[in-house]
Amino acid sequence: MDTPPGRSRTVIRNCNLFNGIDDRKVVGADVVFSGTTISAVSTSPVAQQAGDTVIDAGGRFLMPGMSDAHVHLMGNANSYMDFIMGPTGGLYINTLAEAKSMLHRGFTTVRDMGGDLAAVKTAIDRGQFEGPRIFPSQAMISQTSGHADFAFVYQTPQAFGGGPSRTEEIGFTRVADGAAKVLTAVREQLRKGATQIKLTVGGGAASMYDPLNTLQYTTDEIRAAVEAAADYGTYVATHVYTVEGIRRAIDAGVRSIEHGHLADEDTVALIAEKDIWLSMQPFAEHDHSYPDPGRAAKNVQICNGTDAVYGWARKHGVKTAWGTDLLLEPASAPKQSEMAARLGEFYTNVDALKMLTSGNAELFGMAGPRNPYAAHQLGTIAEGAWADMLLFDGDPIADLSIIGRPDEQLKVIVKNGVVVKNDL
Known part of the structure; x- marks a missing residue:
C-alpha cells in the first residue's frame, strides 16, 4: 500500500x-x-x-x-425553445452547467442517448469542467416522421431537396431514410466519437408526429445500423416501446432495448433468451409535462406499463439497466435523484444500488474498443x-x-x- x-x-x-x-x-x-x-x-x-x-x-x-444509462445531457439542460430559437453557444453552456449539477447529484458516469456531446466529454475528461464520465451516442438517428424527426411539418424532407432541421444542424438528431443513408448516419456518429449508436425505431411521447404504435425503420435499415456499429466493435441501442417494434429490433441484431414499457411477457422473456439489455426508466406521469392532449395521453400509456414490465424482467432474469430520459424541461433535471430512489419500488434496495453502479457499468462495457474508460x-x-x-x-x-x-x-x-x- x-x-x-x-x-x-x-x-x-x-x-x-x-x-x-x-x-x-x-x-x-x-x-x-x-x-x-x-x-x-x-x-x-x-x-x-x-x-x-x-x-x-x-x-x-x-x-x-452512481450512473445513468439513458440521459440527454444537452436535451436535459435546454428547453424546446432553446433548441429552436437560442444561440448554439448557449446550448453548450447550459449543457456544461447541467453536467456539473449531475455530478453533484452523485452521478459520476452517464450514457448519453442523443446529443453532440463528444467535445463536452473531452473537456470534462481533461478536467476543464466538472461533470460525469460520458458515453456519447452523438445524434439520435431517425427516419422521416420518426421519433427524432424534429423538423416542422411544413418543411420539405431532405430526400426531396429540403434542408436539415435545426436539431440536425447542431448534431442533436440525424434523419436518414434507406439502408444506405442509415449506414452513412451511423458512420458519421462514429466518426464524431460515438461509443454506441442510438436508433429510434418506434413512436414516443415527446415527439409530435408518431403515434406509439408506429413501426419505424425496416428490418434491413436497422440491420444496416447494427452492421456498421459492429464493424467498429460496438452496438446499437433502440428507442422503442411496443411488442412489434422490440421484436423487429431483436431480429435485426440490436443489443439494447431503450424503454420497452409496452412489452408483453413473452417479449420480455425473449429479451432474456437473446441475452439483450433492457434499459428501463421507472416513469411516473409527473416526470414529464406535455401541454397538448395527444402527447399527454401517450405519456400515460407508457407510464401504465412500467410496473408490469419490471415484474416480468425480474421474473425472467432480464439484464436490466436504469436510466431517466428526462428531456426538454430543464427545471425537471433534479428529478434524476428522485427517479433513482424510485427504483426501490420495483427492486430490493441492494439490487437497485447494484443496478445504479456495477449493473449499468456492465452495459456501458458493451462499447468494447469504443469504451473510453476501459483501462479500469x-x-x-x-x-x-x-x-x-x-x-x-x-x-x-x-x-x-x-x-x-x-x-x-x-x-x-x-x-x-x-x-x-x-x-x-
Missing part, C-alpha cells in the same frame, strides 16, 4: 462500504486512492503515511459513483478500479430514499480521484 514518491494519496477511514457488487456492506472499512484509481480496500485500519489526506467517514455509507473498472469500489465514490449520511440499503436527497445526505463526492465535494 506504499505510494510511489511524488504521488499523494487519500484515505477514507472508517466507512460502511458497499462495493457495488456484493449484497452486504463491510463495516469499518478503509479505502485508499491515489491518482485516478483506488489503490487499496481494507477491513482493518490502514497505516497512515506522511502526506496522506484523511477523510474520516465516521461510519457513514460509502458506495461507488467502473461501478465498483475495488483495488485498481476508477476512484469514483460517494459518501452518504445514512444507509441507502436500509432506506433508498436517501439517494434521492443529495443536497442533504450526500457528504463527499470523489470522481476520477478528485474530491469534488466534501461537506464533512
